[in-house]
Amino acid sequence: MESEEGEIMYSLAKQMISEKEVRRKITILEQLLSTAQMTTKDLAQQLGVSQRTVFHDLQTLRYELPEDWQLEAQGNQGVSLTASRPVALYEVWEFYMxxxxxxxxxxxxxxxxxxxxxxxxxxxxxxxxxxxxxxxxxxxxxxxxxxxxxxxxxxxxxxxxxxxxxxxYHRLLTPFTHQHFFFEDYQVHESNYRDFLASLKRQNKQAKTEEIFGICWFFINTIRIKAGCSIENLHYEEDDLAFSYQESIQALYQKEGVLLKGDEAFFAYFCFLESWSYLLSPDVSQLLQKNYGHLFQRGKAYLNTLVEGVLLADDQELLEDLVLFQVKYYESKSLTDKFLGEYAEVLHVCQEKFPSLYQ
Missing domain, CATH: 1.10.10.10 (Winged helix-like DNA-binding domain superfamily/Winged helix DNA-binding domain)
Structure with a gap:
């Protein structure tokens, strides 16, 4: 069963597909992947169309699906999607892209x-x-x-x-990072990025989602720079203390034949920071604690009010995450606002469920 998070990840792609018939077919398959059986009436309600339209789409799907995928009608019980192996949501998108x-x-x-x-x-x-x-x-x-x-x-x-x-493009393509429709020679680019991460002594901290976010930024920045489409007019401090990853990031892009400099260098650095929600090495942790002590003090006071004085098991990491977020906002308010707006649906859910934290 696909998670709600997965549906959010694919939501922009579904919005951008302007062909209603293609969008309906994808939605039908999404529904059948998440629910064992559905009636045509239920599918019609989900899609906001008539049952006749659903019947037509199902009939077309029978001829279009891969050989090992089958749509089976179970009488009054509804329709089900079966396959000789588990089917993932990204395969549906790959098929109809x-x-x-x-x-x-x-x-x-x-x-x-x-x-x-x-x-x-x-x-x-x-x-x-x-x-x-x-x-x-x-x-x-x-x-x-x-x-x-x-x-x-x-x-x-x-x-x-x-x-x-x-x-x-990052919002659109993150779910498709592993697919060759947008990214050719994926494995070569991915290995370069993973080698880069391994060189940073990340204290064995690994999170697959954040890694995919970073790889997607790496692809998009590389492709756009090679296409001659440049980032311009960013405001940043070249001697910023938190700019310590810059040389490693420049070496990473050089493997793709890209020379980072100026605004492009800062944007790539900011994308890297944004991809990882926690600190990556003891060196940077010490750097921030030495130079942003006031943020740590205020952050600790804030966290104590949230947990009513009870320290969490991962309190130090949570505190560092909070400080890192503040530093990113200090680095570039305009970019932080853009990056936060990337997942408007997620922000809306957070605002509804955690109104006291949202501000």
Whole structure:
């Protein structure tokens, strides 16, 4: 059964798929993966469509699914998805990714500053009017990221700040980091990033989610820099004490043929900090305690009010996490706000469940 967290991770991708039929098929398979059996009536209610539409989609799915996946009707009990092995949600997305014109647009504009419309139409076998309708739908979903896709008769291109664009792509592609649809030669890039992490003496702290977040940032930054799309106009202090990972990060990007400097170097460093919610080495822990003592004092007082004076077992780590968050905000308020806004759905859940902590 797929978790609620997994559904949140894929939610932006579902928003960006402008073809209703493709989106419905994905949703049907998601529902059948999380529930053993569902009636067509229940599926219709979930999708907000008629049962006739669901019957049509199910019939189409029977012909499209891989050979080892089967849709079985159990009389009045409903429909179930069976397979010769467990099916993961990412496989559903992998199967339908290439059917979406919207995803083709997003993939093309990830690797290039602009796309030739004539070539794109020929490669994808669609008309200009069809592309225009899909781009209009996509732009409605992009407003939260302050981005727009510009379409003319000759070119497709992005309009908006490059930092906002990369935040959008990170939000979109994190669930697909292991897939070759967006990231070619994944294993080579992944091994470079893991070697980099191993060199930092992380005290054996490992969290798969944070590692995937970091690898995704590494891919996106590398791809955009090679495409000639630069980060500009960031405000930061070059002699910042917490800038201690910079040389290691520069060496990592050099393995991909990318020379980090200026704003790009700071952005890559900030992405690295943002990917990991806790301190990575004793050296940095000591550095922060020496130079940000007032944050530790205030953080400890704050945590004591939350637990009513009872220290948690991991109190020191929790305190360091809190200080690290404050330092990231000090590093760049504008970037911190952008990165926090990346998962608006998560923030909304936090605000509802933990109103006293949210502020």
């Amino acid at each position: 290439e059917q979406s014109l919207a995803m083709a647009v997003l993939k093309g504009l990830l690797f290039k500053r602009e796309l030739s419309v004539v070539s794109f139409l020929m490669d994808n076998g669609v008309s200009y009017e069809t592309l225009k309708r899909q781009v209009q739908k996509m732009n409605q979903e992009l407003t939260d990221f302050q981005l727009t896709i510009r379409l003319t008769r000759s070119q497709l291109s992005w309009v908006g700040e490059e930092s906002s664009l990369r935040v959008f």
